[in-house]
């Protein structure tokens with residue numbers, strides 16, 4: 129058996145009352161890649177941060193690095209012991225050269241002191257060439273494409289001569305072709321003896337490069353599996369903790385959507401965001417779009433609403449059979465399209481304005497009196513009606529919207545768009561960051577909107593939104609549609625498996 133690089137046994141960590149790690153265990157041999165996987169909140173980052181010296185474990189039966197006890201007090205300690213982290217974001221200094229970035233905070237010295245720029249470039253070039261990376265070390269980082277930036281970030285980590293590389297979602301900011309290049313480099317590093325912990329939601333990538341897979345659920349190691357002897361389905365089952373079942377007794381709406389097509393999208397592509405997206409939305413239908421963060425969901429919502437910066441390079445958007453050109457939010461609203469944005473605080477509300485004023489915003493033209501002036505009484509009456517109809521918990525429609533809870537702010541925003549009498553309502557992550565009670569209320573409001581004949585698109589990474597509400601769900605993966613589910617097929621396991629593998633589950 130090859131030499132063990134790392135052994136973690138029964139690692140525990142709590143934050144206040146939250147048990148982030150109940151019992152995490154795994155081993156890693158030299159030159160091997162372990163995939164650390166689990167649903168959001170399973171404890172993956174916490175475990176990485178303990179190994180990186182950012183947090184200290186509350187207790188552990190043992191943590192051994194190359195056979196010796198390992199409990200770093202801080203990140204510098206971890207670096208000195210050869211544990212180097214590559215963060216999710218590309219954290220290079222854009223205005224510096226590749227060589228300067230590679231050696232930033234870790235400058236090599238000559239016998240006479242710090243190296244000159246020329247010899248720094250030469251040293252960096254040597255490293256890049258060593259790993260077969262075709263980048264000029266004297267080039268500015270800002271001029272590199274994303275995949276090469278990621279490579280530079282990895283090579284920078286290699287200057288610390290790591291025993292173990294910790295990689296937290298290293299491919300999440302990359303496109304499909306860029307991923308390929310980075311995965312090849314990771315495989316090459318492991319071939320040269322570096323042990324790698326690879327944290328990722330992309331199970332297809334985990335299966336491509338990892339030797340073993342450790343599954344965490346609720347802070348606990350559920351299984352340590354050899355890649356050869358498992359499958360994506362088995363890993364997903366361990367992640368969720370329940371078997372694949374036919375869920376035909378779900379409390380679905382039961383309503384069959386009409387065959388009338390309100391929105392028809394064909395071959396829609398936005399460079400770097402969406403690729404060849406096609407689907408129809410019917411009258412009265414609730415159509416869900418889901419996938420991993422970064423799969424193109426918000427980008428799709430913005431493209432459908434014609435937001436600036438999201439113009440398609442190919443494909444068509446047709447409303448009730450008419451193909452639209454030069455699409456923008458003004459035209460979208462005129463055609464009866466509404467978008468509830470995913471970033472409520474930055475894009476959705478005017479925090480210091482009252483509930484009534486926020487609701488009146490998109491239909492300001494209709495709120496003028498006979499003299500063309502804004503009618504305060506019309507605004508107030510509409511605000512009061514919305515508060516009542518959507519059961520917004522507020523003393524009146526005249527309080528600033530910032531004084532409301534997240535759930536009630538969201539109801540006001542939904543009310544605002546309903547006042548435009550939309551035919552097509554796109555809601556981007558409508559229940560994110562909202563308490564459980566309000567989530568249910570918002571879901572009921574969405575059902576009501578659909579039952580009145582509006583075609584609803586829900587963009588969500590929250591599985592209950594998709595499972596409970598939608599008639600149909602489409603799964604996206606790196607900007608493309610990879611699966612569609614309806615009826616009994618529309619359930620968590622299948623959707624998750626498709627989201628993480630990029631292939632439709634059987």
Ligand SMILES: Nc1ncnc2c1ncn2[C@@H]1O[C@H](COP(=O)(O)OP(=O)(O)OP(=O)(O)O)[C@@H](O)[C@H]1O
Pocket residue numbers: 143146147148166167168169170171172173174175
């Ligand atoms: N600094 C912190 N303070 C309080 N709670 C924390 C802290 N860091 C993590 N947690 C909690 O610990 C649990 C595990 O979180 P962790 O970030 O390790 O999960 P994860 O598997 O990495 O999730 P994700 O895939 O979403 O990144 C979560 O419930 C999280 O909210």
